[in-house]
Amino acid sequence: MTLPFRADMHCHSTASDGHLTPKELVDKAIDLKLNGLAITDHDTLSGALEALPYAMEKKLPFLVGVEFSTLFKEQSIHVLAYSFDMSHPQIDELQDRQIKRRFERNHEILKLLAIKNMPISYEEILERHSEADSIIGRPHIALLMIEKGYVRDIQEAFQKYLGDGKSCFVPSPAPSTAETIEIIHRAKGKAILAHPHLIKKKRLYNELLKLPFDGLETYYAAMTKGQNMPFEKAAKERNWIMTGGSDFHGIGGYPLSLGSSWTNEETFTSLLQLFIKNNELPRTVS
Numbered sequence: 001m002t003l004p005f006r007a008d009m010h011c012h013s014t015a016s017d018g019h020l021t022p023k024e025l026v027d028k029a030i031d032l033k034l035n036g037l038a039i040t041d042h043d044t045l046s047g048a049l050e051a052l053p054y055a056m057e058k059k060l061p062f063l064v065g066v067e068f069s070t071l072f073k074e075q076s077i078h079v080l081a082y083s084f085d086m087s088h089p090q091i092d093e094l095q096d097r098q099i100k101r102r103f104e105r106n107h108e109i110l111k112l113l114a115i116k117n118m119p120i121s122y123e124e125i126l127e128r129h130s131e132a133d134s135i136i137g138r139p140h141i142a143l144l145m146i147e148k149g150y151v152r153d154i155q156e157a158f159q160k161y162l163g164d165g166k167s168c169f170v171p172s173p174a175p176s177t178a179e180t181i182e183i184i185h186r187a188k189g190k191a192i193l194a195h196p197h198l199i200k201k202k203r204l205y206n207e208l209l210k211l212p213f214d215g216l217e218t219y220y221a222a223m224t225k226g227q228n229m230p231f232e233k234a235a236k237e238r239n240w241i242m243t244g245g246s247d248f249h250g251i252g253g254y255p256l257s258l259g260s261s262w263t264n265e266e267t268f269t270s271l272l273q274l275f276i277k278n279n280e281l282p283r284t285v286s
């Protein structure tokens with residue numbers, strides 16, 4: 001039996017809150033016989049950039065992606081970006097803004113935890129997460145809370161302290177969803193609304209669909225049977241592309257395995273060709 005074409009277009013490396021290095025992700029994709037991969041770390045290209053030459057060497061069709069944190073009507077919305085010009089100055093600037101905002105926010109969270117007798121120093125986080133340009137977020141703080149015995153697991157850390165609106169939550173002025181889409185477009189890339197099934201407020205979702213996205217992440221293994229149908233319909237009505245990916249993180253709050261959701265051949269190939277064109281890469285990447 002021939003397997004269908006499977007390109008996993010959503011996963012995280014150690015450059016953000018994933019547990020495998022960028023190269024380990026490439027190796028795992030090859031082991032799983034995936035036909036393509038995109039690494040989409042939170043707010044940074046650095047892991048994907050590290051993986052690109054390795055994937056080319058191993059002949060795995062590979063796309064540099066990113067999952068930007070954005071705000072839409074005060075709600076956190078994740079936007080996946082693909083195929084953009086990687087050297088576009090506004091993509092650099094967007095990453096810098098995200099790193100700065102996270103740095104300030106993480107310090108505020110640590111202050112609140114200290115008040116609650118759960119001291120953690122920023123240095124302790126860096127010791128365990130020392131890669132240059134890497135993104136530090138709430139999951140890294142949660143892991144240290146477990147290590148220090150303040151909570152039993154990630155769920156408890158988020159439910160009691162770090163989750164949105166909880167006692168040590170600090171809101172953070174992420175760039176708006178509209179502005180992020182605009183920057184991705186200026187860099188000639190495609191902007192995809194990530195995991196739309198997690199947007200519980202119907203009105204918010206309907207408002208989001210009015211933004212100039214290029215596609216919806218329609219295939220996500222955690223969606224229940226049939227849950228992707230309205231997203232397929234919405235994408236088709238708008239002539240948007242439909243992507244899929246596992247959102248693989250390794251261990252932690254995300255049990256989904258690499259390759260458990262995927263993008264089809266036509267969509268992956270067209271995004272890959274655009275990526276090659278916008279970055280003047282050798283055709284061997286595909």
Ligand code: AMP
Nearest residue numbers: 017069136137138139154155158159253
């Ligand atoms: P941040 O980007 O620092 O705001 O942290 C958000 C990230 O925390 C998300 O992308 C998830 O990876 C993770 N996260 C959010 N809520 C939970 C939860 N309840 N359990 C585990 N991880 C979570």
Ligand code: ZN
Nearest residue numbers: 012017042249
């Ligand atoms: Zn994550």
Ligand code: FE
Nearest residue numbers: 067078194195
């Ligand atoms: Fe996400």
Ligand code: FE
Nearest residue numbers: 010012067247
């Ligand atoms: Fe993700």
